Amino acid sequence: MWTLNRPGHTALATFRTCIGRVRNPDLRARLEGVAQAVADASVAFDAAAQRHALHEIAREAIVGGDVTTEEMEKVYTRRMAKKGAPGRDVYDDIIGSSPQGRCPLCAQRPVATLDHHLPKAHYPALAVAPLNLVPSCTDCNKAKLDAIPQSAADVALHPYYDDINGQQWLVAKVIETCPAAVRFRVVAPDIWDNVLVARVQNHFRTLGLAGLYASEAAEELVNVRHQLVEMHATGGMRTVRAELRMRAASCAAGRRNGWRTATYRAWADSDWFCDGGFAPEG
Numbered sequence: 001m002w003t004l005n006r007p008g009h010t011a012l013a014t015f016r017t018c019i020g021r022v023r024n025p026d027l028r029a030r031l032e033g034v035a036q037a038v039a040d041a042s043v044a045f046d047a048a049a050q051r052h053a054l055h056e057i058a059r060e061a062i063v064g065g066d067v068t069t070e071e072m073e074k075v076y077t078r079r080m081a082k083k084g085a086p087g088r089d090v091y092d093d094i095i096g097s098s099p100q101g102r103c104p105l106c107a108q109r110p111v112a113t114l115d116h117h118l119p120k121a122h123y124p125a126l127a128v129a130p131l132n133l134v135p136s137c138t139d140c141n142k143a144k145l146d147a148i149p150q151s152a153a154d155v156a157l158h159p160y161y162d163d164i165n166g167q168q169w170l171v172a173k174v175i176e177t178c179p180a181a182v183r184f185r186v187v188a189p190d191i192w193d194n195v196l197v198a199r200v201q202n203h204f205r206t207l208g209l210a211g212l213y214a215s216e217a218a219e220e221l222v223n224v225r226h227q228l229v230e231m232h233a234t235g236g237m238r239t240v241r242a243e244l245r246m247r248a249a250s251c252a253a254g255r256r257n258g259w260r261t262a263t264y265r266a267w268a269d270s271d272w273f274c275d276g277g278f279a280p281e282g
């Protein structure tokens, strides 16, 4: 998971922008009446998220005692996410905030939507709160579903509040099959507490990252195999290993926990791989 800068838009300004064109006088009055409740919910979210304690946020079906969950969901879908909607500029700003347009949750697939970190179906006051909206690919968005955190260990990693890339945690191992495969897992650094270990493991499992990265690594091998075969023919396993180590170092400088970094490390560490395991015939 990548860490992102927090959006610059406040919940109150975003909500007011979204509801700016509501014509129905009753709905408009009720929405305007809960603006402060929406602002307060975002402040409470921010405070809890900084303590990684979003499981403490209470769920409420009626926002400010006056606006239903369904009405708040429509503020998001019709007045923020829809093309041409008054809140669409904020939506586009957040969508565009992830490097290379990639999903910060899997760090691989393209951003396609905004994920409600706490689902709007259960936390309607946060339906358009920018701090609760994270750029995401379709698969990660679907995999998270409407999960409600029950404990600190259940709280999903949040790109605006969690930074897990100070240490290496993504590790791969070569599987000596034909063709060669790579298996990924989380190896928690000593400085992580038990809650963070559980949260990262949950993130990895829920989003199916082991499978995604194994598939990417298999495709990478198809692309470098020819070069490795040539190097092995002229310089043997030492030349192959030196090349793989150099690539691992370069990848690590950019993405300490990228699947490429872990893959090149695993390949370089394996005598079997460096001595011809990369070839299609094993």
Ligand SMILES: [Zn+2]
Residues within 6 Å of the ligand: 103, 104, 105, 106, 107, 108, 109, 136, 137, 138, 139, 140, 141
């Ligand atoms: Zn993703």
